[in-house]
Amino acid sequence: NVAHGLAWSFYFGYLKFVLPDLEEKVRNYNATRVRLSSHRLHILLPLNAAAPNKPEDEDNHVVFHENLPELQLNRAGVRQRSYKNSVYKITGHNNETYYCALEYATPLQTLYLMSQDRDAGFGEKERKEQVLLFYRTLSQILENDLECRNRFRLVLINDEHTGEPHYLSREIIQH
């Protein structure tokens, strides 16, 4: 049950300390730069685990704006390891603009690559159920952490979107 461990890893190794820290950053950001439409970190979960490195490649209505100031921590021997989040400008179909910090759930890239590697013992047909298990496990973990629970939004993306060029921006704004 790979998704179970990856959800816990995403929490203990990242969200548990990044989400509380983000709260502070986002408050300072609104005061001085563009006004964010939401304070929450939007975490994108494509159902087929195919997470690209640049959301623009999926939908050109999702455009990188700039990075928030980085957080630096000593982690497991790496000195001043850097954690940063990216703010995107999203354009809706009525031309409304929506700014927020967003990223794909990076562990889904591992699920995807494992399903393609015959040594990893994990196939394409298990992938979707693993993404759903990841989503359910992560939701429960984050709900139980008072320091995290209102600071994120898990956005399940149904990417069997035959040729709809702006499905991603639509799903983020509508959410």
Added chain:
Amino acid sequence: NVAHGLAWSFYFGYLKFVLPDLEEKVRNYNATRVRLSSHRLHILLPLNAAAPNKPEDEDNHVVFHENLPELQLNRAGVRQRSYKNSVYKITGHNNETYYCALEYATPLQTLYLMSQDRDAGFGEKERKEQVLLFYRTLSQILENDLECRNRFRLVLINDEHTGEPHYLSREIIQH
């Protein structure tokens, strides 16, 4: 089998691209700075998964020297995500000095924290066997990647070292 997924994640999400990139960095580093005793990334695997954030806390003969230049990549929506490795100076018991890039295997921190959280479904007595499963799985994966195979050293650390203050430096140098 949490350790299995964490080993694959450590490979696909980190070592697969960091190890080949490190080769280049280390060659430039030797030419201009301190001479590294080994080009390999030393990855520490404490058997009880208790990986501290600063190795100095375990053994003051392992001292941070400086970071290598960082690698920046667009990853899953995060723009210019930073990957860096730290060079340490290790002093042996004959006062010999040994310089190398080293870090604890970060996923072991997840194993440790999961074993402490009663919701994670994973107890302290399974922890050691999960560390060994992580070690075996990771060894196989890295051995099969020609771009990785001579660029790392997995250092299993037996940390049931009753009061030996320099067990870590000894294990790194002797390895």
